[in-house]
Structure formats: C-alpha cells, structure tokens
Amino acid sequence: MSSNESNKYFDLHTSGIGYLNRIREVTPEKGTPFLSVTISALHGSVDDVHYAHFECPVSGKKAQQVVRQLTPAVEGKLKVLVGFTLSDLSAESFIHKHGDKAGQTGVGLKARLLRIWWAKVDGQPFFKEQESAA
Template identity: 50%
Template structure:
C-alpha cells in the first residue's frame, strides 16, 4: 500500500548575478521577523545591461549569515555583487504613495533567497561557496571486489585524504546539522 501523505513538488529556481541592496530586518504585524534584502539582478547583453529588481526573504542559515556579513559594506555604499539562486517567485501589487508616480499601480517581484554562490565587494572576491562533491560521501561496500593494482593508488590513497579534509566527513553522523554551520562561524564571523 502506498503512503498517500507523501507530497512531491516541482521547483522553479532563478539563478543569476546582481547587486545586493536594502538589507533589513522585517517585523510583520502577524508572524515572525525575517531578514530581507533587495537584489538588482543583471539582465540582457553585457554592453547594454538592464536590471531586474527582486525583493527577497533570505532563507536558510548560511544565506542569512552571508547577507548579515554584507550589511556594513552595503551601508557604506560599496558595490556588493553576488551570485544567487532564488525560489518561490511571486508578484505583489502596490500603489505608489509619493513621487511622480503617486497613485499609480506598481508590481514588485518577490522571492526567497536560497543560496549565495559567491560575493564580491568592490570587485574583490570575499566569499566563494565550496562545490558539492560529485559523488556521495558513503563508504564503499565491503563486498565489492578489490581494485586492480593500477587503481589502488588513486582510489585507496587519494580518497581517504580527500574525505579527511572535508569537515562534513570528519564529523560523526549523529551530530546535528546545525553544528556544521557553527563550525564555520569563526571563519565567517567578521563583516566584509
């Protein structure tokens, strides 16, 4: 019998590069406070760039930590450019209250900021996400045949060293996932 309570989803993600602006803590009348920022994403040919603005809710501990590190640089009006992935895009209509468009309807693109792949402040790279390993970090099955003599230096000697260097592989699997973020916190504590 199949479990009817399982749900599946179709993800729609937007990836791009853009400038980080308006980092702020939002406290709605109903619900919990959340971190938000605006991204002016680059669009079009490189010799005639246009910008698409996304008002985002920052999701995930890593993304929140990185955006908070950028706060001082954004406040100092430095050019903070990021590589990003957004999800859950929706639109929100509003009415302009001031300026030459006062009284007109406007549309805001909203999304969740899911992932930051890199950060540059005034053209200098300050952060780059570690690439995900192509293979899973599972130990090989004990019942597998042993590799041929030519393969031993590559698979036996190299693989354990690579795994030992990985902080995730060195941790026992019984530790909570939050500890991994805490372990990186000292290296990422100061702002850009």
C-alpha cells in the same frame, strides 16, 4: 521536483547575478521576524544592462550567514555583487504613493533567497561557496 514523506513540490528556481541592497530585519505584526534583502538582478546586453528588483526574505541558512557578513559593506554604500539562487518567484501589484508615478500601478517582484554562490565587494572576491564532494 522535491518531496518529503507526504508532500511533493515542483520547484522553480531562478539563478542570476545582481547587486545586494537594503538588508533589513523585518518584524511582522504577527509571525516571526526574518532577514530580508533587495537584489537588483542584471539582465540584457553588457552594453545596455537592465535591472529587475527582487524583494527577498533570506531562507537559506548559509545565505543568511553570508548576508549578515555583507551587511557592513552594503550599509557602507560599497558595491556588493552576488551570484544567487531564488525560489518561489511571484509578482504583486501596488499603487505608487509618491514621486512622478504617484497614483500609477506598479509591479513588485518577490522571491525567497535560497543561496549565494559567491560575492564580491567593490570588485574584490569576498565569498565563494566551496564545491561539495558528491
């Protein structure tokens, strides 16, 4: 649980490993523009990997810096694998508008990207968060 002087919150954090995709600046009609990404998180057996796709505004300051540094690699279609922490997971239903699933209901997962612990580009180390002295 986290708190400040007047409010207390129950934090729900999700950690995982996944591929970074679709880095973009989102400019809402009302509100402040923000950095957003899609993370294709890996789960299941290493012999039969499954993916969960998360649409994420990038909230953490350090995460924003790392994502901006990784943008050229993602835009260059390189494989960018990251260790991450998400917060405020939610699901949102939608209707597919195109393709084989047109007219069917789908579910999108959303969360805030708080932290990137490490990143690899095409299997090569790119970033690793430094351990902080406690």
